[in-house]
Amino acid sequence: MKRNYISGNINELSVDSIVWFVSEFKNLTDKNLKALDTCTNGALQHIVETEEFSGKNGETAVLLKPDCFKSQKIILLGVGDKKNLTHDSFRKACGILSRKKSLTQSKSVLFYFDNFEEAAYFQGAIEGYILGSFKLLDYKSGESKKSKNKLSRFTFAVDNKRLLRRLETAVEKGITIAEGQVLVRTLGLTPSNYFTPKDFAAKAQELAKKYKFKCRILDENAIVKEKMGALLAVAKGSDEPPRFIIMEYNGGRKGTAPIVLVGKGVTFDSGGISLKPGLNMHEMKGDMCGAGVVLGAISTAARLGVKQNIVALIPTTENMPSGHATKPGDIHVSRKGLTIENINTDAEGRLILADALDYANKFNPQAVIDVATLTGATLYILGYAGAPIMGNNQKLLDRIMDASDNTAEKTWPLPIWDEHREQMKSSIADLVNSGGRPAGTIAAAAFLENFIGDWPWAHIDIAYVDVEPAGSAYTPKGITGIGMRLLVDVLENWKKL
Numbered sequence: 001m002k003r004n005y006i007s008g009n010i011n012e013l014s015v016d017s018i019v020w021f022v023s024e025f026k027n028l029t030d031k032n033l034k035a036l037d038t039c040t041n042g043a044l045q046h047i048v049e050t051e052e053f054s055g056k057n058g059e060t061a062v063l064l065k066p067d068c069f070k071s072q073k074i075i076l077l078g079v080g081d082k083k084n085l086t087h088d089s090f091r092k093a094c095g096i097l098s099r100k101k102s103l104t105q106s107k108s109v110l111f112y113f114d115n116f117e118e119a120a121y122f123q124g125a126i127e128g129y130i131l132g133s134f135k136l137l138d139y140k141s142g143e144s145k146k147s148k149n150k151l152s153r154f155t156f157a158v159d160n161k162r163l164l165r166r167l168e169t170a171v172e173k174g175i176t177i178a179e180g181q182v183l184v185r186t187l188g189l190t191p192s193n194y195f196t197p198k199d200f201a202a203k204a205q206e207l208a209k210k211y212k213f214k215c216r217i218l219d220e221n222a223i224v225k226e227k228m229g230a231l232l233a234v235a236k237g238s239d240e241p242p243r244f245i246i247m248e249y250n251g252g253r254k255g256t257a258p259i260v261l262v263g264k265g266v267t268f269d270s271g272g273i274s275l276k277p278g279l280n281m282h283e284m285k286g287d288m289c290g291a292g293v294v295l296g297a298i299s300t301a302a303r304l305g306v307k308q309n310i311v312a313l314i315p316t317t318e319n320m321p322s323g324h325a326t327k328p329g330d331i332h333v334s335r336k337g338l339t340i341e342n343i344n345t346d347a348e349g350r351l352i353l354a355d356a357l358d359y360a361n362k363f364n365p366q367a368v369i370d371v372a373t374l375t376g377a378t379l380y381i382l383g384y385a386g387a388p389i390m391g392n393n394q395k396l397l398d399r400i401m402d403a404s405d406n407t408a409e410k411t412w413p414l415p416i417w418d419e420h421r422e423q424m425k426s427s428i429a430d431l432v433n434s435g436g437r438p439a440g441t442i443a444a445a446a447f448l449e450n451f452i453g454d455w456p457w458a459h460i461d462i463a464y465v466d467v468e469p470a471g472s473a474y475t476p477k478g479i480t481g482i483g484m485r486l487l488v489d490v491l492e493n494w495k496k497l
């Protein structure tokens with residue numbers, strides 16, 4: 001993506017298209033727009049009068065061959081009501097624009113932030129463009145029939161020279177962050193036969209090398225040595241061996257305790273012997289999105305040079321039925337030593353997270369955040385709109401919700417009460433892995449809570465927010481990659497709890 005940054009006069013630039021951000025208006029009063037109207041011989045005034053364009057979010061109007069501009073055309077892009085503008089207004093508007101032929105048939109584009117000054121708007125705009133133009137993976141034989149995006153040359157412009165540095169910093173950051181989210185989407189969409197636990201480990205090592213952080217892999221023998229009985233119980237049914245991925249990025253002061261991220265990396269969840277129904281089972285290739293988010297977050301933090309010490313842990317396995325598979329009623333001994341009665345082999349995510357959360361103690365963390373597509377019950381709580389969060393530290397939960405405001409990746413807290421803890425007790429072992437249907441999302445967190453150490457902990461259940469069912473402004477139908485921007489924001493704005 002070739003790009004450059006300018007301030008001042010944009011009339012002399014010969015680009016194919018200028019994208020001109022405009023907030024909602026009723027009459028042409030803005031002086032730059034008035035000047036533009038003169039250059040188009042009143043064409044702008046005309047489309048305003050006919051109410052073809054008023055700057056509503058995502059609305060566009062194309063002005064061809066304007067006088068006094070070297071550009072072939074100007075695309076006015078509405079960002080919506082000025083009073084309610086946020087970074088997400090820009091993300092949405094650019095997401096919608098990113099798929100319009102008026103833009104994708106151009107080779108070069110200039111984004112003109114007329115009258116806008118906030119870094120969050122600049123960042124949101126480029127994130128929206130990259131996320132909105134994300135194309136699903138293509139495994140069709142022969143030449144791709146998908147229409148190609150021709151855009152290769154990007155210029156970003158502000159009116160005032162004093163904004164230039166801010167513009168460049170914000171756009172560069174937005175590109176890095178959007179690329180992190182695109183990585184999560186790509187991994188989540190990759191079929192499980194092309195993305196096994198071994199492939200996951202290889203991907204982590206590739207990114208660690210590229211962005212210069214540490215990465216170690218525990219193979220099945222090392223996992224046995226670590227006594228991760230809960231992870232091994234899930235992995236038993238599969239012909240693909242599990243992996244445990246340990247990544248470390250040290251951007252903070254030496255000796256400062258790390259923030260540990262843990263992600264559920266089930267590369268395919270069939271349910272195991274407690275087999276899932278066939279309908280939509282294929283979507284369970286995305287059951288590693290929590291791990292994808294964690295891998296995306298540590299790579300992005302490393303690229304941005306975030307000044308924190310960060311550890312990312314990924315237990316990764318398939319959950320399969322077979323003659324070797326764990327059976328309902330089996331008892332497992334977790335790494336921590338707590339025994340678990342497996343009453344539903346489809347409640348596998350919490351098993352692999354249990355051992356990973358216990359492993360986090362090795363790093364003497366200042367806080368631990370886990371991310372997982374853990375329970376289908378989230379659909380009946382916040383739906384596709386936001387992710388429930390749970391934990392043991394209000395400040396940490398507040399910090400995550402602040403990050404939601406900064407990134408438009410919504411989260412909302414749920415309690416964990418003694419009644420839920422009771423649900424997870426077994427009559428013959430320390431714990432059961434399923435507390436039945438009531439409060440399924442909370443019950444899962446009440447199970448995880450048994451494996452945490454003496455540190456602040458938050459659990460983010462991204463089941464369903466990992467999926468976009470219909471397609472929206474900057475998220476095509478499929479995997480969203482939600483959680484990545486959120487975690488990066490938490491890490492960037494980290495304060496001691």
Ligand code: BES
Binds near residue numbers: 269346349435436
């Ligand atoms: N990976 C699923 C959760 C899930 C379901 C994510 C649908 C996204 C969409 C998880 O492993 C699972 O199967 N959870 C069970 C737990 C139950 C057996 C206690 C569930 O939610 O039904």
Ligand code: MN
Binds near residue numbers: 346347348
């Ligand atoms: Mn499951």
Ligand code: ZN
Binds near residue numbers: 287346348349373
């Ligand atoms: Zn699962």
